[in-house]
Amino acid sequence: MRLEVSLCQARATVMLYDDAGRRWVPAGTGGQSVSRVHIYQNPANNTFRVVGRKLQADQQVVINCPLVRGTKYNEATPNFHQWRDSRQVWGLNFGGKDEAAQFASTMLHALDVL
Numbered sequence: 862m863r864l865e866v867s868l869c870q871a872r873a874t875v876m877l878y879d880d881a882g883r884r885w886v887p888a889g890t891g892g893q894s895v896s897r898v899h900i901y902q903n904p905a906n907n908t909f910r911v912v913g914r915k916l917q918a919d920q921q922v923v924i925n926c927p928l929v930r931g932t933k934y935n936e937a938t939p940n941f942h943q944w945r946d947s948r949q950v951w952g953l954n955f956g957g958k959d960e961a962a963q964f965a966s967t968m969l970h971a972l973d974v975l
């Protein structure tokens with residue numbers, strides 16, 4: 862049985878930064894679309910990851926990113942938050958400021974207890 866617990870969820874468009882092109886591109890395929898993004902905790906080993914699936918029918922997984930201790934979560938704007946993993950930069954363009962703030966609060970908690 863999967864032990865992971867969803868600590869929070871938010872609607873956001875998941876973006877990746879294309880270093881070569883110096884521009885943000887939507888994560889996944891099929892163009893820009895809103896996803897439901899969760900922060901999951903695995904209590905068995907105190908790990909966390911960000912998982913996002915498109916709201917549209919195919920529910921494509923567009924992000925599955927383990928959180929790494931020491932990661933800096935940057936709230937660039939009230940609606941656009943970002944962080945680096947070992948290979949790329951993720952951006953979340955949230956549907957609303959309240960969801961964004963709640964997601965950030967959970968994210969900062971996770972990074973604090975990692």
Ligand SMILES: CC[C@@H]1C=C[C@H]2CCN(C(=O)[C@@H]3CC[C@H]4C=C[C@]5(CCCN5C(=O)[C@H](Cc5ccccc5Cl)NC(C)=O)C(=O)N43)[C@@H]2C(=O)N1CC(=O)O
Binds near residue numbers: 885943944945951954
């Ligand atoms: C979806 C469109 C998008 C919406 C919102 C705005 C918000 C600002 N913004 C950016 O891309 C800003 C502007 C400058 C550019 C330059 C570099 C970038 C890109 C790659 C990362 N980065 C960093 O500044 C990182 C951040 C960081 C700090 C600390 C910890 C982690 C990180 Cl990731 N700094 C390091 C040192 O890594 C960057 O975010 N940048 C977004 C943006 O214009 N648009 C509109 C468009 O693109 O049309």
